[in-house]
Amino acid sequence: MCGQYYCDSSTFSFLEDEEVKMSPGQSIPVLLYFNNKIVITKLRWGYSLLMNKELIINARCETLFDKKIFQNDIRERRCLIPAKGFYQKDTNQNRISFESQQHQTIYFAGIYHNNEVVIITTKANGVMRTVHNRMPLMIPKEKAYQWLIDGEAYKELLIFQNEDLKIVSGHLQQTLFEY
Numbered sequence: 001m002c003g004q005y006y007c008d009s010s011t012f013s014f015l016e017d018e019e020v021k022m023s024p025g026q027s028i029p030v031l032l033y034f035n036n037k038i039v040i041t042k043l044r045w046g047y048s049l050l051m052n053k054e055l056i057i058n059a060r061c062e063t064l065f066d067k068k069i070f071q072n073d074i075r076e077r078r079c080l081i082p083a084k085g086f087y088q089k090d091t092n093q094n095r096i097s098f099e100s101q102q103h104q105t106i107y108f109a110g111i112y113h114n115n116e117v118v119i120i121t122t123k124a125n126g127v128m129r130t131v132h133n134r135m136p137l138m139i140p141k142e143k144a145y146q147w148l149i150d151g152e153a154y155k156e157l158l159i160f161q162n163e164d165l166k167i168v169s170g171h172l173q174q175t176l177f178e179y
Contacts, residue, residue, distance in 0.1 A: 003024060003087075004023050004024075004086065004087045005083040005084075005086035005087065006019050006020060006084050006085055006086070006087075007019070007029075007083055007084050008020070008084045010105065011082050011083060011084045011105050012082070019084070022083075023045070024045050024046045025055060027043065028042060028043065028044075028045045028081060028117065029041070029042055029081075029082065030042070030043050030079045030080065030112065031080040031082065031107075031148070032077075032079040032080075032112070038144070038148060043079075043116060043117040044115060044116050044117070045057060045118075045119075046116060046117075046118065047118055056069070056118055057119065058120070058134075059119070059121070060122075060134075061109075061120050061122045061137055061158045062122075064158070072113075073111035073112060073113050077111055077112050077113055078110070078111055079111065079112050080107040080108065080109065080147065080148065081108040081110045081117070082105050083105070083106045083107075083108060084099060084106070085097050085099035085106065088128070088132050088135075089131075089132075090131045090132070096167055097167065097168045097169040098135075098166065098168065099168045101165065104141070104164070106138050107140075107141060107144065108120070108137065108138060108139075109136070109138070109147060109158075119136050120136070120137040120158075121134045121135060121136055121137060122135060122136075122137040122158075122159075123161075125163050126163065127163075127165045127166060128165060137157075138160075138162040138164070138165075139157055143157060
């Protein structure tokens with residue numbers, strides 16, 4: 001879940017209204033807490049696995065503390081990934097775009113290490129559930145400091161269910177036949 005997202009000038013003013021798609025393996029802009037302030041930097045989307053060339057691009061919020069690869073990162077290296085929206089394919093491989101109902105920048109929860117980042121996913125909300133059972137964990141802007149800085153309060157956000165989501169392009173196909 002969450003294999004591609006996009007930004008535009010409402011996300012980053014230097015983009016001049018041009019939509020830019022972000023994909024795994026690319027360097028993507030992230031917000032993190034460094035030297036007592038929130039800074040923007042670029043990290044490569046996906047944790048590299050030494051055994052093969054695959055990337056881990058997402059991490060389930062339910063298993064972050066159980067999986068050794070994520071344990072230290074969730075405690076010590078949290079970040080936010082700003083986006084205008086994201087894409088998800090439905091069961092018929094139709095590409096659906098999702099954005100904030102309020103036309104706000106979306107902030108995906110992420111963790112990072114060694115200049116690499118993964119997006120944390122959660123169970124789908126009502127809008128997303130019609131397309132897929134997972135979605136990015138979205139942190140409200142007013143909770144950014146809690147996610148990035150707070151020693152323990154960030155854990156509350158791992159179960160946060162953001163309902164501020166709408167389908168902006170693509171459509172769900174309905175079948176006339178039941179299988």
